[in-house]
Amino acid sequence: MQTGIRAKLLEAFSKADGEFLSGQKISDYIGCSRTAVWKHMEELRKEGYELEAVRRLGYRITKKPDKISSNEIQLGLKTTMMGRHIHFEEIVSSTQKIARNLANEGVEEGTIVVADQQTNGKGRMARVWYSPKGTGIWMSMIIRPNLPVNQTPQLTLLTAVAIVQAIEELTPLKPEIKWPNDIMLNGKKLVGILTELQAEADQVHSVIIGTGINVNQKIDDFPEELQSIATSIFIETGTVWERAQFIQMILLKFEGLYSLFLTQGFKPIKLLWESYAISLNKKIIARTLSGTIVGKAIGIDDDGVLLIETNNRVIERIYSADIDFQ
Amino acid sequence: MQTGIRAKLLEAFSKADGEFLSGQKISDYIGCSRTAVWKHMEELRKEGYELEAVRRLGYRITKKPDKISSNEIQLGLKTTMMGRHIHFEEIVSSTQKIARNLANEGVEEGTIVVADQQTNGKGRMARVWYSPKGTGIWMSMIIRPNLPVNQTPQLTLLTAVAIVQAIEELTPLKPEIKWPNDIMLNGKKLVGILTELQAEADQVHSVIIGTGINVNQKIDDFPEELQSIATSIFIETGTVWERAQFIQMILLKFEGLYSLFLTQGFKPIKLLWESYAISLNKKIIARTLSGTIVGKAIGIDDDGVLLIETNNRVIERIYSADIDFQ
Incomplete structure (x- = not known):
């Protein structure tokens, strides 16, 4: 399928936001015949889209494949x-x-x-x-x-x-x-x-x-x-x-x-x-590049740095660490 | 001149460290004839090198061009x-x-x-x-x-x-x-x-x-x-x-x-x-992203941050600024 038409088709469905779109509306939007639209819809189906077709109402996408682009x-x-x-x-x-x-x-x-x-x-x-x-x-x-x-x-x-x-x-x-x-x-x-x-x-x-x-x-x-x-x-x-x-x-x-x-x-x-946060007010072990600190995580400061109160009541500021719970 | 030979020739002179090198030594070092060496030396001259040639002693470079490579x-x-x-x-x-x-x-x-x-x-x-x-x-x-x-x-x-x-x-x-x-x-x-x-x-x-x-x-x-x-x-x-x-x-x-x-x-x-440093112990104006600070530059701290004592005795830490002397 040409990328341009495919994108246009998906755009039309996206704008319809789950509502049905008639074949005529789609072919007007894309600027091609209804037969062509039908072919493109089949391509979408093959790619994993689920399409619902209802007489007089037209088409809608009921499920998109989990595809990213x-x-x-x-x-x-x-x-x-x-x-x-x-x-x-x-x-x-x-x-x-x-x-x-x-x-x-x-x-x-x-x-x-x-x-x-x-x-x-x-x-x-x-x-x-x-x-x-x-x-x-x-x-x-x-x-x-x-x-x-x-x-x-x-x-x-x-x-x-x-x-x-x-x-x-x-x-x-x-x-x-x-x-x-x-x-x-x-x-x-x-x-x-x-x-x-x-x-x-x-x-x-x-x-x-x-x-x-x-x-x-x-x-x-x-x-x-x-x-x-x-x-x-x-x-x-x-x-x-x-x-x-x-x-x-x-x-x-x-x-x-x-x-x-x-x-x-x-x-x-x-x-x-x-x-x-789950780390707060718990006993934790913080392994940093320069050593291991054990204490209670009491919060983060206004810079986003973790504050740990050690057993001898010193507050340590931790910029980067691996944390385990005790 | 082939880059390899040129590099070898310059390397030989570099190792000689200002002393004369005989044509024979150079041709041995590079692995080519003395006639070839002579041709390469002429090329160096054209590039701006000044070469001194002394009978029996050989050659030395007296001045290199200001060329970078x-x-x-x-x-x-x-x-x-x-x-x-x-x-x-x-x-x-x-x-x-x-x-x-x-x-x-x-x-x-x-x-x-x-x-x-x-x-x-x-x-x-x-x-x-x-x-x-x-x-x-x-x-x-x-x-x-x-x-x-x-x-x-x-x-x-x-x-x-x-x-x-x-x-x-x-x-x-x-x-x-x-x-x-x-x-x-x-x-x-x-x-x-x-x-x-x-x-x-x-x-x-x-x-x-x-x-x-x-x-x-x-x-x-x-x-x-x-x-x-x-x-x-x-x-x-x-x-x-x-x-x-x-x-x-x-x-x-x-x-x-x-x-x-x-x-x-x-x-x-x-x-x-x-x-x-010239900035220290002088009255300076520091223009930072967040405003202008006037005071005396009293030093840098152990992080390399500039310390300015303002007129009301506050010490400001400056990470980045344009500085003018008052």
Whole structure:
């Protein structure tokens, strides 16, 4: 099918928003014959779309396949900035690496990089993020806030809130946030977030926020060593979810929170974050690059830094660590 | 001339270190006839090398042209890491931009990008840095220190010390450092330094240090608006200098200070920096992104941050600013 006609056809259905569209209306919209429209509909069926045809009413899409592409993400996207430029590839080494280069080239704020598969996806501290084909959301967002460098960790927390809100909006799940960058369900990892920056001394040039979201993996899709510590939205709900719809919702939630952050600072984000956090008021072990700290997580400060009260009542500020509960 | 033979010939002279080399020795070293050697020497003359030929003693190079290339930089370079990988181009938009991409690709620590001309050289805050052909040192160095993000401004100060030391080693000049990133001579700007980083929350991936050094510009080479505020080593000494030799000396000084920094921290660098600083103990006006601060510059702290005591005795910490003296 020609990409132009396919996009037009999907656009027509997207505008109809679940209502029936007559064959005539469709052929007028696209500018081709009803026979041609019928052929294109058959193509959509083959791609996994479920179409309902009712005499006199016409057609409607009852189910989209879980397929991502620039088109799928763009159609129905309600943001004004986030995701307005989409760099989609079927397979990449890492969306983060591509996004870094695009940021360096000066692409517009809100540009996103999405892939159906990553062969070398990375989490925090250059750890591997397992990113198999056609199952999860492997996405990097490029933003250019006018921020000092030390405030960028706040954007990791903001992104965690946006993703939790998107999941709550679309599913019955209630995910929780484990400081700094993991979203958990029933004690297993559902989402990882990696925030990177390009900056000079006191001036951020760009922030590149990578997200790995396990959406439609079955338990057997995970390597054995991950099966006890990772989960997916499918595993938790028993339903296959449309990744493109999730991406749209995440971008929308992110855009709202980011705009709040730019106008009112981190405080409102901090309150939201704390309402989803599981790390707080618990005895934790924080493993940092420079050593291990044991104590009670008492909160995050206005920079987004974790505060741990140690046994001898000293408050330690933790910028980056792996956290376990005691 | 074949690049291989040319490099071999220059290498032979470099090893001889100013002593005469007989034609026989040279032809043995390169592995070609004395007639061929003679032809190659003529080529070098055409490129601007001055060669002295003395019967029975042989040849020596008395003057190299001020030409930069990977070869010129590598021959005689005394470092073990800095500049061991050289990415040289005649003309680039900005060495910093190329270096950022190379850093993203994972090149080795110590890799440098050097150009003979920049069409879009940048200083701090995306300001233009005038970088005409064949006159200055337009260089970006890539390093990968295991540092938290907030310590990277220290590397700007370290680089300033390295460049001042290199200039003092090679010329009779006594440059001074104006916080944070300018090297001055007689109140005019000689060198600019731009430090950028690629990082995640608490972990630097790479630091890219760009330097613009005015070496052989005549006063008329500067655009009119720069003539009263910029200077070059040529303008201050009346002599044309070999840029490749400067680059070698800067890399050597940088490597020494960087190694000191990694083993002993910022303290010894801070002492050196303060000995060259002109901003200290003077009344200054600091223009920052968030406003203007007037007061006395009382020093830098252990992070490399400038401390200003305002008229009402408050100490302000300045991460980034333009500074003028009152």
